[in-house]
Amino acid sequence: MARPRYQALKGTQDVLPPASARWEALLATYAATVERAGYGLVQSPMFEEIGVFQRESEGADAVRKEMYDFEDKGGQHIALRPEGTASVVRAFVQHHPLTPWKVWYATPAFRYENAQAGRFRQHHQVGLELLGTADPEADVEVVTIAAEFLHALGLRQVELQLNTMGTVDDRVRYVEVLQGWLRERVGDLDPEDQARVEVHPMRVLDSKRRATRAVTAEAPAIADHLSPESEAHFAAVVDGLSAVGIEPTMAPRLVRGFDYYTHTTFEFVPTLVDNAQATILGGGRYDGLVEELGGPPTPGIGFGSGIERLLIACDAEGVFPAPPTALDVFVVDVTGGAHARELTRELRAAGIRCDRAFDQRAMRAQMKAADRSGAPFAVIVGDQEVADGVATVRPLAEFGAEQTTVPRADLVAHVSALLTDLPSKDAP
RNA sequence: GUGGCCGUAGCUCAGCUGGUCAGAGCGCCGCGUUGUGGUCGCGGAUGUCGGGGGUUCGAAUCCCCUCGGUCACCCCA
Structure with missing residues (x-):
């Protein structure tokens, strides 16, 4: 592509x-x-x-x-x-x-x-x-x-x-010792490392090349020259x-x-x-x-x-897995979006993590998005709910709760209670 | 800076002795269910086959260059 x-x-x-x-x-x-x-x-x-x-x-x-x-x-x-x-x-x-x-x-x-x-x-x-x-x-x-x-x-x-x-003084003295030792064996070092004996002897110790390592295994250690x-x-x-x-x-x-x-x-x-x-x-x-x-x-x-x-x-x-997506509620609004706007504002103000759909998508698509979001609950608002002044709370995962309808005024409290009772989902 | 390997849909990849070669799975979108996701079924969209040049009647497939990725050296977290 x-x-x-x-x-x-x-x-x-x-x-x-x-x-x-x-x-x-x-x-x-x-x-x-x-x-x-x-x-x-x-x-x-x-x-x-x-x-x-x-x-x-x-x-x-x-x-x-x-x-x-x-x-x-x-x-x-x-x-x-x-x-x-x-x-x-x-x-x-x-x-x-x-x-x-x-x-x-x-x-x-x-x-x-x-x-x-x-x-x-x-x-x-x-x-x-x-x-x-x-x-x-x-x-x-x-x-x-x-x-x-x-x-x-x-x-x-x-x-x-x-x-x-x-x-610094220790190191100066040690480098001298090391350099002298390496000079006697420079021919056995990997060719790539030979020049470094003069330029930066300590770097030779750190080399990963096999030939060099074989030599430096026996090299004097700074710990003995302190x-x-x-x-x-x-x-x-x-x-x-x-x-x-x-x-x-x-x-x-x-x-x-x-x-x-x-x-x-x-x-x-x-x-x-x-x-x-x-x-x-x-x-x-x-x-x-x-x-x-x-x-x-x-x-x-x-x-x-x-x-x-x-x-x-x-x-x-295999440790330190990413934490689960942090959403509590997904608001599904099939009346155009204004209610989703109000409800997400209310829920978020109460500290409840929630998201919603845009573009006036079909309910099926919004439910799909709700499922994908990982939120344990969907809050559904359609013409019927609006007419009755209620909201539908639908559990999205398997923890036995029933779908319920609650007055709009009680929604935040109701959802908060549900979230508190949620079976621990923090287990790894 | 040097060297090996690689570069096809959003992702993982098949196709590569040149001629239905533009594909599969997953994902995505829609529909079945005009107010209910996850399962299932049906349908759909998306690629200048990394880019450029060359060989050829014809190139995703061969050659060259280039860009990018990856791994290694150097060095470092």
Whole structure:
């Protein structure tokens, strides 16, 4: 068939009802989880001056070559946010709120890359940031909340991978060790990875290529090259998690995409999803980022979680079904539509969810629409009802109730009572 | 940016050694029941067969280009 003139761009998608109901439910679950822990919503602009994301130290592909950037009419170099953290940190620096500052967000994120399973040009993240404390307890809280969130969605087959990047100094020393080790084995690496030994040695650890993995399985781990302070921090995090029953998988080769991470880094990976892009939630500590964006030295930690990937993981586990369509009543008016207008207004004002048909359709068609709407009751108004000043209430599903006729004045109360008595339809 | 696979009605797909090739199921609309949905029966609408070019008497079917989708690399949520 002919493709319409305009379509959603590559790597973007429309989320329509009823599928969008899962988004609503996910967002509600997330907000409830983090607000219970004292995090407040932060809304920041979806675009920023490009420097917010693309700082001199930043070598991540997501901001180096995948940025959606443009020059605006005033000549400013603008970029659509590729991730959530940098904007929040910029807002922190700009408004200097009291610390610890605990905020959460839900936002689209943009990266110019080719789409594949679990990867889009516009994807959506929920996340949180905790700024102003270097306490390993903060690391524990953030990871714990992440785990609670995933659990609340119904996800069970999820693995937590944990690593540490140490301090900047730790990392410099480690990279030197790692680079020297890799140089001796560069010939055994996958050709595609050989050049990276010089450019970005830690990325080699993260490679998925078989030959490279065989080599790096034996590579020195950063955990063995930490300063005593960093070691103590990491140990405290591991102990704290263990104390709340979270047993992470130590992942010495876990290298997160953004260069600003220090100390704790972590990812939650669904074990049942076989996409290459499976990580549903990732985060870590970023103790130098606030300073880099012009603020006072301030430690911070947070995570981001991809909604699209969360839903893929939920599907893989067969959990988190979309809630049923939320309608209580469908008004069928075969007198032209004016009564449907009045009744829906009345019912809605009383908090009853209802819909109606348009176009003066035949009763049969309106009843069909009522059935399809999922509402448990149809309220029918025809010439006879109008003449008698009543409305007919017809049950649409199998719960034994009889079709009844009630005075118009009693309709709302009658329907309310019926809905209250409804056999629980919330069972999954 | 690179590579594999794919692109026929709203959806899922059949047709593809070129010649009733424009189809099926589901869905949608109407009617049977001029005031009652879900079952059933009958009837109906919708496609420039992704787009463009080429080969041919003839192309949804073959070739080229292009666009789009999908999966993978890179990278990340």
